[in-house]
Amino acid sequence: MTRDLDVVIRAARMVTPEGETAGSVGVRDGRIVAVEPTGLTAARVVELADDEVLMPGVVDAHVHVNDPGRTEWEGFASATRAAAAGGVTTIVDMPLNSIPPTCDVPALDLKRRVAFGGPAASQAFVDIGFWGGAVPGNVADLRPLHEAGVSGFKCFLLHSGVDEFPPLDPEQLELAMREIATFDGLLIVHAEDAHAIEHAPAAGGGTYERFLHSRPRGAENLAIAQVIELARWTGCRVHILHVSSSDVLAMLASARRDGVPITAETCPHYLTFAAEEIPDGATQYKCCPPIREATNRELLWEGLRDGVIDMVVTDHSPSTPDLKALDTGDFGVAWGGISSLQLGLSAVWTEARARGFALDDVARWMSEAPAGHAGLTTKGRIAVGHDADFAVLAPDDSFVVDAAKLHHKNAVTPYHGRSLAGVVRATWLRGETIDIEAAPQGRLLSRVTTEGARP
Structure with a gap:
């Protein structure tokens, strides 16, 4: 599975629905496909700094x-x-x-x-x-x-x-x-x-x-x-x-x-x-x-x-x-x-x-x-099946x-x-960091098609 991941984000601290933990998040096609304590690898790996927390x-x-x-x-x-x-x-x-x-x-x-x-x-x-x-x-x-x-x-x-x-x-x-x-x-x-x-x-x-x-x-x-x-x-x-x-x-x-x-x-x-x-x-x-x-x-x-x-x-x-x-x-x-x-x-x-x-x-x-x-059921959590949307926060x-x-x-x-x-150090939308000086990549969401659809 790891060979198929687009990116892995590793964090000493990340906030999941179960609470704060250390681990790594695997992303494919803009979605979270794995959340593991350790061990995920991919061609592209992003390591957060020790003072950073990966949040939804x-x-x-x-x-x-x-x-x-x-x-x-x-x-x-x-x-x-x-x-x-x-x-x-x-x-x-x-x-x-x-x-x-x-x-x-x-x-x-x-x-x-x-x-x-x-x-x-x-x-x-x-x-x-x-x-x-x-x-x-x-x-x-x-x-x-x-x-x-x-x-x-x-x-x-x-x-x-x-x-x-x-x-x-x-x-x-x-x-x-x-x-x-x-x-x-x-x-x-x-x-x-x-x-x-x-x-x-x-x-x-x-x-x-x-x-x-x-x-x-x-x-x-x-x-x-x-x-x-x-x-x-x-x-x-x-x-x-x-x-x-x-x-x-x-x-x-x-x-x-x-x-x-x-x-x-x-x-x-x-x-x-x-x-x-x-x-x-x-x-x-x-x-x-x-x-x-x-x-x-x-x-x-x-x-x-x-x-x-x-x-x-x-x-x-x-x-x-x-x-x-x-x-x-x-x-x-x-x-x-x-x-x-x-x-x-x-x-x-x-x-x-x-x-x-x-x-x-x-x-x-x-x-x-x-x-x-x-009614946006793929948003708001670091969990398998959800959009790979993250805030990288330096809480101290x-x-x-x-x-x-x-x-x-x-x-x-x-x-x-x-x-x-x-301090928000980075913001990720569907597995990519947002560059506010580049072309916008946001999508239209609706309660009916919660995964988002390109207009």
């Missing part, structure tokens, strides 16, 4: 690429370069803030053409899957989108920030969930209650505390309680996006004990930053729901430890610098989104190791769980973030100037 490539299932329509905010080329530089080998693109949003099959087809447009026009340095959107009036489009291979459907329960992706009211939410349940699809929910936010204090001005009060945790708690009950009634599988309020952990745990099909994610910024530390006027920290207090942050870490929170994804939501209102520092008008696609793995590892977690925990949260969540090396050196289209991030542990 990160699967970031919450990325806003914004292409087409708002390509000046981000685009497939810049987003996937940033992904590859950060150890991310697969992204799943959100249905907004592109124009048109991915709410029907023609819009999905357009997104795929923009991303992959043929061998000469492909912009994808990593593999890409897509979410569809659930908006008022598109119930009839949900099944066709599902059959076309989207991973599931995103909805908002309050204004999304862009008019072309309106929210669902309670009646529309139930209609969508009942339809999605008929084909065992997945609804992913931005869960903040519109009425609670309408009655909260206004967010205007440069005071972060005022902005925090404008997006109270009660709005998140109320919305998630509503989603849980509708999932209980309809049987629809649901997923709560970017959990920021630790209050909801008990609700989620209780719902699961009752058999409600619900999962949840959080994001690196909720696990890293704390409201008390955010300077007034620092709108690069604005996101919705907001970064909350340090005590809340620690409870989110406990939610990961207990398994109530299933995964960590970035919610990479970039914009042009002017939309972040950096000149005025006004949280009321600034775009709510954080750019961190290139930094997610290092940011999470920095905070995780300080709390006693190991690299196999990080791999479970950031690779294995998001891959399963998005560190760097200071320089926003100007990131590959995101716009150099705005709250991580600027922050020291992070864990």
Whole structure:
């Protein structure tokens, strides 16, 4: 068998579903065909350095690429370069803030053409899957989108920030969930209650505390309680996006004990930053729901430890610098989104190791769980039969973030100037290292054809 291998990667440390071990990985035709403690050989052998760990490539299932329509905010080329530089080998693109949003099959087809447009026009340095959107009036489009291979459907329960992706009211939410349940699809929910936010204090001005009060945790708690009950009634599988309020952990745990099909994610910024530390006027920290207090942050870490929170994804939501209102520092008008696609793995590892977690925990949260969540069954694990997608991480090396050196289209991030542990030395996609200066080799993924297909 070894004579047939294209490449063998040997590592003193690698992270498998069984935990961290020493060994070698054999790759043929872009797939892992052998994982052995020792002894694999091939014409091409790559030996990792003693300070490097072979990890499964990160699967970031919450990325806003914004292409087409708002390509000046981000685009497939810049987003996937940033992904590859950060150890991310697969992204799943959100249905907004592109124009048109991915709410029907023609819009999905357009997104795929923009991303992959043929061998000469492909912009994808990593593999890409897509979410569809659930908006008022598109119930009839949900099944066709599902059959076309989207991973599931995103909805908002309050204004999304862009008019072309309106929210669902309670009646529309139930209609969508009942339809999605008929084909065992997945609804992913931005869960903040519109009425609670309408009655909260206004967010205007440069005071972060005022902005925090404008997006109270009660709005998140109320919305998630509503989603849980509708999932209980309809049987629809649901997923709560970017959990920021630790209050909801008990609700989620209780719902699961009752058999409600619900999962949840959080994001690196909720696990890293704390409201008390955010300077007034620092709108690069604005996101919705907001970064909350340090005590809340620690409870989110406990939610990961207990398994109530299933995964960590970035919610990479970039914009042009002017939309972040950096000149005025006004949280009321600034775009709510954080750019961190290139930094997610290092940011999470920095905070995780300080709390006693190991690299196999990080791999479970950031690779294995998001891959399963998005229906990409050949991604997210160093295991036979899976794609040979790897991040080579030096976990004890560190760097200071320089926003100007990131590959995101716009150099705005709250991580600027922050020291992070864990340097990504290389990223492999289907058995080859990614060269972000060469021709893109990413492939289109769908929930139906999980092995990927060249467009």
